[in-house]
Amino acid sequence: MLDHQLSLTRVFHALADPTRRAIVERLALGEAQVSELAKPLSMSLAAVVQHIQILEQSGVIATRKSGRVRMCRIEPETLRDVETWIAQRRGLWEQRLDRLGEVLAKQTPSAKDTP
Amino acid sequence: MLDHQLSLTRVFHALADPTRRAIVERLALGEAQVSELAKPLSMSLAAVVQHIQILEQSGVIATRKSGRVRMCRIEPETLRDVETWIAQRRGLWEQRLDRLGEVLAKQTPSAKDTP
Numbered sequence: 311m312l313d314h315q316l317s318l319t320r321v322f323h324a325l326a327d328p329t330r331r332a333i334v335e336r337l338a339l340g341e342a343q344v345s346e347l348a349k350p351l352s353m354s355l356a357a358v359v360q361h362i363q364i365l366e367q368s369g370v371i372a373t374r375k376s377g378r379v380r381m382c383r384i385e386p387e388t389l390r391d392v393e394t395w396i397a398q399r400r401g402l403w404e405q406r407l408d409r410l411g412e413v414l415a416k417q418t419p420s421a422k423d424t425p
Numbered sequence: 426m427l428d429h430q431l432s433l434t435r436v437f438h439a440l441a442d443p444t445r446r447a448i449v450e451r452l453a454l455g456e457a458q459v460s461e462l463a464k465p466l467s468m469s470l471a472a473v474v475q476h477i478q479i480l481e482q483s484g485v486i487a488t489r490k491s492g493r494v495r496m497c498r499i500e501p502e503t504l505r506d507v508e509t510w511i512a513q514r515r516g517l518w519e520q521r522l523d524r525l526g527e528v529l530a531k532q533t534p535s536a537k538d539t540p
Contacts, residue, residue, distance in 0.1 A: 322441035
């Protein structure tokens with residue numbers, strides 16, 4: 311669970327970089343080797359490995375050794391937790407707007423009674 | 426729409442800070458003045474204003490002048506766009522896992538036929 315602030319900070323920080331989001335986009339299509347992730351990116355393998363480490367430390371992706379290669383994959387649970395955090399805040403705000411709308415709707419007929 | 430990379434970078438960067446998330450949590454309950462947002466935070470008003478500016482530039486919140494005070498509120502559209510971005514990546518990954526499960530399920534009976 312991502313209920314503590316440090317985890318959320320790490321995940322949002324991990325996703326706040328276009329290269330790391332490109333890695334997530336590729337991994338959404340399936341597990342991939344580090345070298346495969348590096349291929350379309352115009353940077354050194356060392357730089358890609360650093361981005362992968364930030365994603366792994368945040369819990370957005372997981373990696374495993376398979377022989378001599380490291381395989382990377384999405385961690386859907388982490389993404390779901392972040393979605394939930396955002397959706398709950400948005401939901402609270404939208405519910406409040408709905409309630410405000412109801413209050414205004416109730417007030418409108420009584421306004422007609424006043425001279 | 427948040428379909429370009431710069432916007433996503435700004436939103437994730439804006440949410441990657443616990444103070445800015447605390448401001449979003451407060452605003453989820455309703456519109457608030459800057460001074461009201463600053464009250465529970467142990468920092469200068471100037472620092473709070475800076476956080477508010479980062480949130481506003483990312484599109485997570487909007488502000489408006491009301492007399493001599495500045496009112497802040499959530500921008501649900503931006504939050505929804507970010508939710509969608511995350512949900513689509515997670516969805517692709519989960520669909521792929523489902524397809525993999527189907528392929529494996531189909532392969533299992535034929536395995537019994539081999540001696």
